[in-house]
Amino acid sequence: MKALVKYAKGPWNIRLEDVPEPQTKDGYIIVDVKAAGICASDLLIIHDKGHPYEPPVILGHEFSGVVAEDKGEWRKGDRVTSQTTFSTCGKCYLCRSGYPQHCPEKRVIGVKANGAFTEKILVPIDGLHRIPNNLSFEEAAITEIGADVLYALNERAGLQPGQFVVIFGPGAVGLFAVQIAKATGAEVAVVGTKTERDEYRLNLAERLGADYVLYAEEDPVSEVKKLTNGTGADITFEASGAPPAILQALEATRNLGKLIAFGIPKREVTIPWNRMVFKAIEVIFHLSSSWTSWEKILTLMKEGKVKTRPLISKVYRLEEWEKALEEAEHGYGPRVVLKP
Secondary structure: OEEEEEOOOOOOOEEEEEOOOOOOOOOEEEEEEEEEEEOHHHHHHHOOOOOOOOOOEEOOOEEEEEEOOOEOOEOOOOEEEEOOEEEOOOOOHHHHOOOHHHOOOOEEEOOOEOOOOEOEEEEEHHHEEEOOOOOOHHHHHOHHHHHHHHHHHHHHOOOOOOOEEEEEOOOHHHHHHHHHHHHHOOEEEEEEOOOHHHHHHHHHHHHOOOOEEEEHHHOHHHHHHHHOOOOOEEEEEEOOOOHHHHHHHHHHEEEEEEEEEOOOOOOOOOOOHHHHHHHOOEEEEOOOOOHHHHHHHHHHHHOOOOOOHHHEEEEEEHHHHHHHHHHHHHOOOOEEEEEO
16 A cells, blocks of 8 residues: 655655555554645644654544544444554553553653554554444544643633633644634634735634634734733643744743643743742643543534534645645645545
């Protein structure tokens, strides 16, 4: 079968190869891939910019497909998506406490285990989730982002109806955050830059329910204070990883508020630690998702409260991977999807 493989460390070092089909084993199941999203972390691996990975490895961790074998409760042809954890140690404190997604020995598909930029993938059977019938494979392929965001906003930060949320960065993560926050009953502001790319995405944020659009160049902290009668945001969600945005998010968060650190900076960031202490901010450094967050986001997608179709700018065949990566890196749309 064809697969997009990161075959060695270093920038680029990827190619479309013929590889053996995966073989089933206990606790795992084979899925025929129908669609796979290109994530920012895929680009970090491709360019060898700090994201850990173990080559040679088939890239891609966001996907949807159909079950390729009868196994357990699953039947051949069932429409599914999957969590991204391939394996954990099963013995550490986190694994035994019900948080295997945070296991230090965790191996993630597309990173340290073969991923979804291919025709067939082997995944843990316990990580499968059924796709609602009213969702296409393309729409369901990027479920993983929504599950991550919902885990951060609702399960870790405890977002409540009526709270004021500020989202920094109108990419795919930020646009999922807009919709999840609105579905929870929050008031939402989104911060982006005046670049053409961000302008496109900020317009999309408004169409998806954002109450306010703010610009990083126009003192968004002061604007947030005005919108909250001088208090500041209950929750700030930093999705960009841009150092200036991180500092703005800290200042926009109210005393005793929460800041979700979701974006990954490309360099070290110096933060005003004393300022955070005196504001008593709770900073939630976020990674991964939970089984329940996957079920919840799929329900919101089924009900139309979270829409993924507007986030997908282009769909390419796997053989067009070079065009797809170029679009993912430089195009205006938040997500590009590959189809084998």
